[in-house]
Amino acid sequence: KASQAAEKRGWHLYLVGGAVRDLLLADTTGTLMIKDIDLVVDGFHKSADVGAGVELAKALQQIYPAARLEIHGAFQTAALLWHKDPEFDSLWVDIATARTEFYPYPAANPEVEASSIRQDLYRRDFTINAMALRLTSPRAGELLDFFGGLLDLHAKQIRVLHANSFIEDPTRIYRGVRFAVRFNFEIEPQTKEYIRYAINSGVYDRTTQENSRTPALQTRLKAELKHILEAPYWKSALQLLDDLGALQCIHPTLKLERELLWQLRLLERCLQRFDPQQTLIHWQMRLEALIAHLAPEYRAKVAENLQLPEDSIARLKNLAQSLCQIVESLPNCQSPSQVVQLLRQFDLPMLILIATYSPRVSKLRRQIWHYLTVWSHVQPILNGNDLKKLGYKPGPQYRQILDNLLTATLDGAISDRIQAEEFLA
Numbered sequence: 001k002a003s004q005a006a007e008k009r010g011w012h013l014y015l016v017g018g019a020v021r022d023l024l025l026a027d028t029t030g031t032l033m034i035k036d037i038d039l040v041v042d043g044f045h046k047s048a049d050v051g052a053g054v055e056l057a058k059a060l061q062q063i064y065p066a067a068r069l070e071i072h073g074a075f076q077t078a079a080l081l082w083h084k085d086p087e088f089d090s091l092w093v094d095i096a097t098a099r100t101e102f103y104p105y106p107a108a109n110p111e112v113e114a115s116s117i118r119q120d121l122y123r124r125d126f127t128i129n130a131m132a133l134r135l136t137s138p139r140a141g142e143l144l145d146f147f148g149g150l151l152d153l154h155a156k157q158i159r160v161l162h163a164n165s166f167i168e169d170p171t172r173i174y175r176g177v178r179f180a181v182r183f184n185f186e187i188e189p190q191t192k193e194y195i196r197y198a199i200n201s202g203v204y205d206r207t208t209q210e211n212s213r214t215p216a217l218q219t220r221l222k223a224e225l226k227h228i229l230e231a232p233y234w235k236s237a238l239q240l241l242d243d244l245g246a247l248q249c250i251h252p253t254l255k256l257e258r259e260l261l262w263q264l265r266l267l268e269r270c271l272q273r274f275d276p277q278q279t280l281i282h283w284q285m286r287l288e289a290l291i292a293h294l295a296p297e298y299r300a301k302v303a304e305n306l307q308l309p310e311d312s313i314a315r316l317k318n319l320a321q322s323l324c325q326i327v328e329s330l331p332n333c334q335s336p337s338q339v340v341q342l343l344r345q346f347d348l349p350m351l352i353l354i355a356t357y358s359p360r361v362s363k364l365r366r367q368i369w370h371y372l373t374v375w376s377h378v379q380p381i382l383n384g385n386d387l388k389k390l391g392y393k394p395g396p397q398y399r400q401i402l403d404n405l406l407t408a409t410l411d412g413a414i415s416d417r418i419q420a421e422e423f424l425a
């Protein structure tokens, strides 16, 4: 339908980017799952019609009223979204006008101008992502591969399109690593050199500097980190980022040291044990663990730059102080109830972060572990209804009575209802 609508207007329509790559990969792997489709409209004459993608998307929405239409003016793109639709399940179709990008300065947000399909493909990140499949006739079904993407796909190589690519957009380093690890490809040696060159030339300064003039870059870096840290291959990806020196884009001092690896393993154990339902955001906890590994004075700033949510920034800001408080107070706790009183001031993500962050202080970790597995689940043996039946007048004193019961239960003074009633008497 989309190609018919384009042909009717005398335009060419192409399938581009990840969907072409995944289609070609499916030839060898036999598996294909595409949820995102990128289409590019091209074929205008002199007065390039920058609104073509939007016009086509509007025409398609008339044909498929169940699809939601979104228009992104600045980049002349439109998206059609089918969400849990009987016809398409869940599908996202981006329709853009062929375009060229200019970077007004390195690591800036690109500025865009209408252009031809070749130039559109040239602005992309890697050869395997820079192929197009023509959908309109004549020659529908033809593969446009100007940069050797198919060869690289067969050779399992991640190859960048031009030398300046990583300087223009450092998040491509993260994308390259993500594709390499996901497909089990190699980053081609020259591309590795370009990555190292970009990093050595300080491209990450622009991603980490205070009051960054390129906040959109931080947003894209965060999006890439999310992609990586929620994927099953996140550990190998971090390892490769570290080998390339690319963790410096998060902070110049960040390295995947043995201690940090240990902390990340511990974090996984904590998340599996204490949050099996995934009520916490696990990729974000992994990112917090990386940031927690930095010196305390950098943590909040890095979290703010990456635009993490308020609670996450607060956690990283307060981590050192909370850890200090626990390290100082825990040895003075004489009973389980005192440990509970101390630790219940902190929520689960903070306790997980503290437990993860303090591997050397193993007694502390054991206490937190025991608190989370056992003590935090202990309830007073009687509840408010029981107190009522025993003749206590409902009121604010209930809280105190139940607290006293909890303390006695935790410290082993009572273990059943009879003992609890005797205790109250």
Ligand code: ATP
Residues within 6 Å of the ligand: 016, 017, 018, 019, 036, 038, 123, 124, 125, 126, 129, 130, 169, 171, 172, 175
């Ligand atoms: P995935 O399967 O992970 O979604 P994808 O290749 O479809 O992979 P997208 O992030 O959806 O990834 O991007 C779509 C296409 O847009 C890419 O294939 C690539 O051609 C281009 N692209 C995306 N991000 C960049 C970037 N930072 N620089 C250059 N080209 C990019």
